[in-house]
Amino acid sequence: MAETVDLVSNVSDTARWVAAFRAVESARPDALFHDPLADRVAGERGRAIAAGTPRLMHNGWNLVTRTKLIDDLITKSVEQGCDRVLNLAAGMDTRPYRLDLPAEFPWVEGDLPALVAEKNELLAGESPRCALTRTAVDLADPAARDAFLDEALAGAQRALVLTEGLVYYLTEDNVSGLAAALARPEIGWWTLDVNNQALVRRMNKATSDLLANAPWHFGPVDPLRFFADLGWAADDVEVLVAAAHRFHRLPWFMKPVTLFPQPDPRKPLRSTWKPWSSVVRLSHAAASR
């Protein structure tokens, strides 16, 4: 395998990394979820990237926790009337093959062309449990993104958009553009993981070799304020360390963090030097009710 610095040759390789940790979690007797396809889509490169993961992300605790939280948010949203999922930058996600969804439930995935082609090949013999469509799209290209959204949302009334593990690879301008593009009546919710500036700085330092070809960018001082200023209010916020502690996935050396009160996400973050990472569900005033 390649040197650490070449393991992630571009941002799409990071999808293999997430899949590798889903496979590790799935093999545990007390697994929080079971993803039988994760190891296949992770591949040798995914496992090698996981092996080079910095201590800060020991055993992928943050990725496993994020996966479980988002699984639960999807289930909750479907119970609340969500009629479609759009997974933007879906990477090697395999939820359409493992979540308990109605066979006719529409699920649309979008990602960069090379990744989509490889994923189609890797999963060619598998049957999704819902009505899955997979589309190649560059979400950083506003015209391509908007055309994708028009097509993917046709007929939807209360879609859930998922951008898991995406926004910090984008610039702040890209994220503002995405937030504006998603503010449309067919979209009921937007679920994503967000990090504050302190966490993005710490991650970039810890992964300067591993993510040299895919560094993190977007990380506002107060992420919830950033989205609120664009009209997106959070109705669900799960602080990652607290959830990981609850799930018994937080590494021992991070446990002291849980002894201090977590910031109230509904108030402006005061301790801006403290790393903060959460899974959030946002909704926009333009969304249908």
Ligand SMILES: C[S@@+](CC[C@H](N)C(=O)[O-])C[C@H]1O[C@@H](n2cnc3c(N)ncnc32)[C@H](O)[C@@H]1O
């Ligand atoms: C960390 S992975 C996350 C994958 C998946 N959402 C997950 O959580 O397992 C980041 C994903 O973003 C995708 N991506 C990055 N920039 C993109 C862009 N401009 N358009 C579409 N997809 C993009 C990559 O191809 C990759 O699959």
